[in-house]
Amino acid sequence: MEIIRQKAYARAGLIGNPSDGYNGKTISVTLRNFYATVTLYEWNEIEIIMTQNDNSRFRSVEDLVLDVQLHGYYGGIRLIKATIKRFVEYCKKMGYPLHDRTFSIRYETNIPRQVGMAGSSAIIVATLRCLMDFYHIQIPQHLQPSLVLSVEEGELGITAGLQDRVIQVYEGMVYMDFTSEKMQEENGLRYGKYESLPSSETPPIYVAYKYEAGEPTEIVHNNLRHLWNTGDAKVHAAMKRFAEITDEAKIALKNHDWKTLSQLMDDNFSLRRSICQISSKQLEMIEVAKSMGVSAKFVGSGGAILGICPQDETSFQNLCQALEKIHCKVFRPQIFPPAPIPE
Numbered sequence: 127m128e129i130i131r132q133k134a135y136a137r138a139g140l141i142g143n144p145s146d147g148y149n150g151k152t153i154s155v156t157l158r159n160f161y162a163t164v165t166l167y168e169w170n171e172i173e174i175i176m177t178q179n180d181n182s183r184f185r186s187v188e189d190l191v192l193d194v195q196l197h198g199y200y201g202g203i204r205l206i207k208a209t210i211k212r213f214v215e216y217c218k219k220m221g222y223p224l225h226d227r228t229f230s231i232r233y234e235t236n237i238p239r240q241v242g243m244a245g246s247s248a249i250i251v252a253t254l255r256c257l258m259d260f261y262h263i264q265i266p267q268h269l270q271p272s273l274v275l276s277v278e279e280g281e282l283g284i285t286a287g288l289q290d291r292v293i294q295v296y297e298g299m300v301y302m303d304f305t306s307e308k309m310q311e312e313n314g315l316r317y318g319k320y321e322s323l324p325s326s327e328t329p330p331i332y333v334a335y336k337y338e339a340g341e342p343t344e345i346v347h348n349n350l351r352h353l354w355n356t357g358d359a360k361v362h363a364a365m366k367r368f369a370e371i372t373d374e375a376k377i378a379l380k381n382h383d384w385k386t387l388s389q390l391m392d393d394n395f396s397l398r399r400s401i402c403q404i405s406s407k408q409l410e411m412i413e414v415a416k417s418m419g420v421s422a423k424f425v426g427s428g429g430a431i432l433g434i435c436p437q438d439e440t441s442f443q444n445l446c447q448a449l450e451k452i453h454c455k456v457f458r459p460q461i462f463p464p465a466p467i468p469e
Contacts, residue, residue, distance in 0.1 A: 129167045130259045134251035136160035136243040137293045138333060138425035138432050138459065141375040141387075141394055144402075145304070145368035147287030148354050148361075152302050152372055153323070153379070154293035157243060157333065158460040162235040164206075164252035166260055169230035174206050177234055202233050202249045208281035209253040209274075216273060220313060222263050229260060241335040242426020244290035250274045251294045270295045272315035285351060290426070292320055298462050299323040301376055305369065325462040327379040329387055330437045332420070332445060334411060334454040335430035350402060364401045368394070388421040388434040395423040404428075414452055418445045432459075 135156040142152030180201035184190040210231075217224055233252065237245035251274055258264060265273060271291035278284040293300050303319040310317060353361045371390050378387040395412060398404075408428045415422035420441075421433035435442055446456045 127167055129165065130256045131163060131165045132252045132255035132259070133161045133163050134248040134255070134294045135297065136237045136245065136248060137290055138243065138331075138430070139289060139423075140299070140329075140331070140432070141390060141423075142302075142368050142372035143289060143394075143424070143426065144287070144350065144398065145365045145372075146289035146302065147285075147304075147351070148365040149305050149309075149369075150365045150372070151304065151369040152289045153299065153375060154289055154302070155299045155328075155331075155459065155461045156293055156297045158463070159457060160235075160237040160243060162202075162233060162237060162245065162248035162252050164231065164233045164249065164256050166229050166231045166256040168227055168260075170228065172210075172228050173230040174203055175230060175232035176203065177201070177232060202235065202246075204282065205246055205249045205277070206231060206233060206253050208277045209250045210257065212273065212277045212281055213254060213257045216265070216313075217261070217263060222261075224261055224263075227260075231256065238335055238337065238430070241337065241429030242424060243335070243430060244294060244426065246284070247274055247278065247286070247290045248294055250277050251291065266312075267295060268317050268320060269312060269315045272317050276315065288318065292318075296320060296322055298325065299328065299379075301372070323376075323379065327382070328461055329379060329382075329384055329434055331432050331459060332435040332442065332456060333425060333430060333432045333459050334415065334449045334456040335425075336407075336411070336452070336454045337429070353401070361401050364397050367397055371397070384434050391421040391423045391433055392416075398424065410452055411449070411454060414448050414454075415445065418448050420445060 135158050138155050138157055140153045140155050142150055146152045180203050233249050235245060235249060237243050237248055239245050254274060271288050274291040275286060275288055278286050288304060289302060292302050301321040301323055308319040371394055375387055375390045411431050412422045415431060415433055420435045422431045423433060425432050435445055449456050
């Protein structure tokens with residue numbers, strides 16, 4: 127029996143977020159430390175297997191409340207069902223033949239929930255990869271992020287942009303241009319300009335997160351979307367500046383100019399703060415990191431931060447100790463696959 131197993135990694139917005147849904151530009155990186163794994167194999171009926179993230183039994187009402195806070199009401203089952211539905215509809219629209227064999231599918235994930243690391247879209251991306259393998263259909267890579275976004279927005283009503291899906295499909299470190307001049311449409315799916323950046327330009331970043339500071343992306347972005355749609359001048363100006371910051375950061379990466387990149391990250395957060403409400407718990411992470419002399423910005427909707435931290439072990443350990451005092455977990459992310467060991 128053939129077993130198909132696919133992974134999709136957590137991600138962090140290095141610079142430019144949250145402008146991806148607002149004709150902006152961003153650079154994102156994969157966090158290979160965390161991932162969602164989807165397993166699919168031929169079965170006598172379509173079966174979606176529940177996992178530990180789809181709990182229906184709890185030791186106490188407090189455990190139930192915590193589970194809902196971390197995983198939502200439906201876990202990942204709804205994500206898989208919606209992905210299958212949208213995949214089948216897209217294939218029929220494109221005239222791609224689908225065989226009549228059925229399958230069992232399940233997922234596992236260790237991506238921290240509701241801290242802006244794109245755990246939901248990782249499950250969808252991994253599911254899409256399994257479906258393409260099972261049906262021997264290859265959807266063009268530049269369209270896959272848009273199809274994933276259509277699952278979340280069209281099927282589940284989740285407010286989101288393309289950034290997370292692009293980096294999870296392409297992996298590594300990717301520059302993305304979503305300006306009106308670069309956006310195109312193909313087969314009913316809109317996409318921007320995506321450029322993979324070399325591993326030689328990887329900056330010395332840290333990532334820190336804590337569960338109790340997390341918020342669902344739709345809570346953070348709904349008001350921002352309203353202000354954008356109503357033509358708020360401050361929001362529109364901010365999105366233009368996010369794009370400029372991203373282009374400046376791209377040059378800094380090429381030049382290994384970590385001082386400039388660090389300042390741009392701080393500017394990114396200040397600009398975000400000017401148009402979004404920041405809770406005290408989330409602001410605390412930023413302030414503690416900056417007190418240690420490092421830059422800090424959100425990796426996504428909130429609950430996790432990243433910035434530039436010198437490579438020396440002393441600087442990193444001091445940062446870890448300071449952030450651990452406010453219950454943050456800190457790590458150096460693995461962005462690219464490990465280099466092969468010479469034979």
